[in-house]
Amino acid sequence: MERTYISSVRLNSPVDEDSYLHNLAVVRHLSNMKELRFSRAVTFFVGENGTGKSTLLEAIAVAYGFNAEGGTRNFSFSTSATHSDLYRHLTLSRNSYPKDGFFLRAESFYNAASYLDKIYEVEFRNHLQTGYGDRSLHEQSHGESFLALMVNRFGGNGIYLLDEPEAALSPTRLMTLLANIHELVREDSQFIIATHSPILMAYPGAEVYQLSEEGIRSMDYRQTEHFQLTRQFLENPEKMLHYLLEEGKKP
């Protein structure tokens, strides 16, 4: 049995009709289904830009008690109130309590790093070990700092909500990320990840939910548009480029 700390999410009340959330496909579909289940250790939200992956992930994170801008449940910084109030309409089914947790918001990793710089100013200056490594995340490249955060800070028995963790990573490091996720899953962790990466979504046994106007569908990662389009492109880049550039067609 795989460990899940959040086993499902459901909409418990209608969102305000004046809010953009009301017309968001993912919210409409959630309101038509009993619940969205998380039965695997790793769940992915995939789908076209703007389908609501980040909105849903963030609302789950805030409903769970994370800081809306990312971090652990103890992070308390805020820069601007950018999060939606969808979390007020969500009910999460919780299983046991995790020992660890982290919400990585793609857009606010920089602010989370600044927050840690303030807290660990002395330690980082003197290269003393902290739960986040021994040097400022700002002194590392985007990809390095993300992996450093994961290696130093993610301790297992945890719930990790990640929004496009692939953004900073080379293909090699993306595979490192897969291996790191696997280690943490073996240590009873749960991941819910919004991603566009066909490499990441290949994690064995993961649940892949594709969000679209038509609904929230569970599918094999090979069926996703991300995987199929990437494969078509890599199998014959010239053909795809001709189609896009010479014939002026867009997918």
Ligand SMILES: Nc1ncnc2c1ncn2[C@@H]1O[C@H](COP(=O)(O)OP(=O)(O)OP(=O)(O)O)[C@@H](O)[C@H]1O
């Ligand atoms: N404050 C806001 N006011 C109005 N519309 C918003 C607001 N915030 C987000 N949206 C809209 O909600 C939709 C869903 O956004 P969201 O960021 O969740 O998409 P996404 O699936 O994460 O996309 P991407 O793959 O590009 O990250 C988008 O169409 C966006 O324009």
Ligand SMILES: [Mg+2]
């Ligand atoms: Mg997003």
